[in-house]
Amino acid sequence: MHRITAETASGPVAFDAEGDKKLVLCIEDHGIDILHRCGGNARCTTCRVEIIHGDPGPIRDAEKAIMATKDDMTDHMRLSCQVRVIDDLHVRVINQASVKGIDAGPRPAHEDTP
Numbered sequence: 001m002h003r004i005t006a007e008t009a010s011g012p013v014a015f016d017a018e019g020d021k022k023l024v025l026c027i028e029d030h031g032i033d034i035l036h037r038c039g040g041n042a043r044c045t046t047c048r049v050e051i052i053h054g055d056p057g058p059i060r061d062a063e064k065a066i067m068a069t070k071d072d073m074t075d076h077m078r079l080s081c082q083v084r085v086i087d088d089l090h091v092r093v094i095n096q097a098s099v100k101g102i103d104a105g106p107r108p109a110h111e112d113t114p
């Protein structure tokens, strides 16, 4: 288990998360309405989070490719649908359904998409 602290629109939320689980699912399963508009396929980037502290693990090709097309993504941001929890993390959730006024999107699968 790893300790996750997520900064949200309504303040910080801290919880324990299973190792190797997708970060976006950990966040959602603890009551935070994070956006994941493409269903976890590294296409929409709405699941982006800012990494404040901790090791989010390596960036794979699909994430690297979509991030390179987005001017508004900084080096401190990661796509939470592409991050497997391997460390305690302190993150800031950038997009929430309740803030944006849109549906969160289809729930990402536990498995990685090719």
Ligand code: FES
Pocket: 035, 036, 037, 038, 039, 040, 041, 042, 043, 044, 045, 046, 047, 048, 079, 080, 081, 082, 108
């Ligand atoms: S990039 Fe779309 S849900 Fe992660």
